[in-house]
Amino acid sequence: MKFVDSIIRNMxxxxxxxxxxxxxxxxxxxxxxxxxxxxxxxxxxxxARYTIVWIxxxxxxxxxRKGMHLAVDxxxxxxxxxxxxxxxxxxxAACVLFSVYLVLYGYEMVNLARETExxxxxxxxxxxWVYLAIPVGGALMAIRFSQDFLLAYKREExxxxxxxx
Numbered sequence: 001m002k003f004v005d006s007i008i009r010n011m012x013x014x015x016x017x018x019x020x021x022x023x024x025x026x027x028x029x030x031x032x033x034x035x036x037x038x039x040x041x042x043x044x045x046x047x048a049r050y051t052i053v054w055i056x057x058x059x060x061x062x063x064x065r066k067g068m069h070l071a072v073d074x075x076x077x078x079x080x081x082x083x084x085x086x087x088x089x090x091x092x093a094a095c096v097l098f099s100v101y102l103v104l105y106g107y108e109m110v111n112l113a114r115e116t117e118x119x120x121x122x123x124x125x126x127x128x129w130v131y132l133a134i135p136v137g138g139a140l141m142a143i144r145f146s147q148d149f150l151l152a153y154k155r156e157e158x159x160x161x162x163x164x165x
Contacts, residue, residue, distance in 0.1 A: 005065075008143065012062050019055045023048040046122035050130045057137025064095070064144035085152055092149035099145060102138025109134060 030044035063069050071091075076084050113128035120127055 005147065008061070008140070009065065012058055012140065015058050016055055016062065019051050019058075023051040023055075043123045046120060050120070053130060054133045057133040058140060060137045061140025061144050064141045064148070067148075069095075085155065088152045089149055092145045092152060095145040096142050096149065099138045099142035103135045103142065106131065106134030106136075106138055 026041070026044050027048050030040050034040035060069075076087055079087060109131045110128045113131050114126065118127040119125060120130065
């Protein structure tokens with residue numbers, strides 16, 4: 001499991017770094033072109049927007065791995081270790097179910113966009129490439145929450161499985 005985790009982690013982090021870098025460079029150059037030369041790329045803002053959409057969905061897997069998703073711990077801090085572990089497993093199971101829902105619903109959106117041959121306004125690329133971020137992000141979250149569930153099941157404590165990664 002650690003080998004697969006390291007491969008996924010490296011791919012996620014490389015994608016995020018490349019996406020942020022690409023969006024930043026494209027937007028910076030577009031600003032320079034627009035204000036310095038009274039010109040610009042029509043597709044730059046749209047490309048950056050869709051890159052950020054992908055960054056958010058891929059980043060959701062990183063947040064799941066590090067336990068960075070929004071959480072209310074008012075109940076958990078009042079529980080003992082055993083009950084905290086049970087609560088952690090319940091929350092992870094609910095998150096896996098939600099993530100699977102994202103994958104299934106996202107897959108339907110991708111197929112609908114492919115069938116209707118929708119394209120983006122500025123870049124004229126098939127919109128399903130943008131929508132594909134939803135099932136990919138959902139799958140990454142499902143993997144991470146499943147890993148955390150399994151590790152919480154094997155442990156005595158209710159701590160995050162991949163928090164230190």
